[in-house]
Amino acid sequence: MIGGGPAGLNAALVLGRARKNVVVIDEGRPRNGVTRQTHGFLTRDPISPSEFRRIAKEQISSYPSVNFVEDTALSITGTDGDFQITTARGETYRSKKLLFAVGMKDLPVDIKGLADVYGKSAFICPYCDGWELREQPLVLIVKGADALHMAKMISGWTNQLTICTHGPDELTDEQREELNQHNVPVFDSPIQTVESNEGMVQQVVLEDGTRIPCTGIFFRPKLTTGSDQPQAIGCQITEAGTVIVDNFGKTNVSGVFSAGDAASQLHQAIIAASLGSLAGVGINNELNEEAWNKHFEGN
Ligand SMILES: Cc1cc2nc3c(=O)[nH]c(=O)nc-3n(C[C@H](O)[C@H](O)[C@H](O)COP(=O)(O)OP(=O)(O)OC[C@H]3O[C@@H](n4cnc5c(N)ncnc54)[C@H](O)[C@@H]3O)c2cc1C
Numbered sequence: 001m002i003g004g005g006p007a008g009l010n011a012a013l014v015l016g017r018a019r020k021n022v023v024v025i026d027e028g029r030p031r032n033g034v035t036r037q038t039h040g041f042l043t044r045d046p047i048s049p050s051e052f053r054r055i056a057k058e059q060i061s062s063y064p065s066v067n068f069v070e071d072t073a074l075s076i077t078g079t080d081g082d083f084q085i086t087t088a089r090g091e092t093y094r095s096k097k098l099l100f101a102v103g104m105k106d107l108p109v110d111i112k113g114l115a116d117v118y119g120k121s122a123f124i125c126p127y128c129d130g131w132e133l134r135e136q137p138l139v140l141i142v143k144g145a146d147a148l149h150m151a152k153m154i155s156g157w158t159n160q161l162t163i164c165t166h167g168p169d170e171l172t173d174e175q176r177e178e179l180n181q182h183n184v185p186v187f188d189s190p191i192q193t194v195e196s197n198e199g200m201v202q203q204v205v206l207e208d209g210t211r212i213p214c215t216g217i218f219f220r221p222k223l224t225t226g227s228d229q230p231q232a233i234g235c236q237i238t239e240a241g242t243v244i245v246d247n248f249g250k251t252n253v254s255g256v257f258s259a260g261d262a263a264s265q266l267h268q269a270i271i272a273a274s275l276g277s278l279a280g281v282g283i284n285n286e287l288n289e290e291a292w293n294k295h296f297e298g299n
Pocket of ligand 1: 028102269270
């Protein structure tokens with residue numbers, strides 16, 4: 001399998017326990033690498049992303065059929081029953097099934113100073129980091145109808161919200177009035193810079209000179225697929241760049257599965273892990289079925 005985040009690791013756990021040979025190829029660049037802590041994962045709340053992976057690998061290592069490889073999968077050839085994966089280190093691995101648990105990647109942010117605070121005091125998901133920013137003055141960098149949606153969602157954590165649309169916006173008069181009635185000011189001026197100290201945001205400065213003091217930011221990052229290999233091998237992809245799968249992570253390409261952020265619009269570690277678990281079950285079912293039928297044909 002390609003990708004050793006929560007999705008790939010949970011699939012490896014399921015398959016290791018099912019006595020299947022697994023190679024987890026992971027280059028170790030998870031999307032949450034910018035964060036100090038992962039929240040909301042039962043029994044691991046909070047935990048640093050690297051510690052999460054360390055414990056997971058330690059536990060999975062008790063299943064001897066699972067191997068971990070630190071490498072980048074570069075190209076994939078073959079078909080169901082015999083895939084060949086060539087890596088950056090020049091190794092080739094063969095596998096009957098393939099799982100893409102490659103996550104999603106953030107595109108570089110185009111607001112000066114935002115990268116300095118991303119993962120420390122600027123976040124993307126209130127379910128992941130809202131608790132730490134509760135009852136604090138927050139700036140939401142968001143456009144259009146999504147601004148109203150985000151304000152409503154985050155109002156459960158704090159009522160000190162300011163929206164920066166970072167340029168002209170298509171918010172309707174009704175939407176602006178609704179935000180106004182809930183004491184959420186909206187600023188359309190482009191953001192000049194996000195000022196911070198050691199990763200902690202202090203204020204958002206707009207091009208028109210407005211200064212908005214705050215202790216946290218939520219924004220919508222632009223995302224791209226963690227790897228273009230699913231598409232290269234023929235997997236159908238959504239407009240958002242995620243792989244289309246069934247309930248057990250199966251793609252439209254025979255023998256190819258995908259799980260986690262790479263195959264879902266819901267980006268949380270526990271969801272990625274659960275999708276990895278389902279894909280592990282899907283892969284195991286196919287392998288068992290094929291072995292069963294082969295035995296039957298042999299008699
Ligand atoms: C700033 C931030 C904060 C977050 N905070 C939380 C939180 O508090 N709680 C929470 O539940 N979720 C949080 N998340 C979301 C969570 O990190 C993701 O949902 C989760 O990591 C997805 O797991 P995954 O296994 O699908 O992908 P990832 O964890 O991204 O792992 C994918 C792995 O695949 C590897 N890979 C990709 N292509 C290749 C290749 N070709 N060859 C080899 N390896 C490859 C990558 O390097 C990476 O290691 C946060 C995300 C961000 C960005």
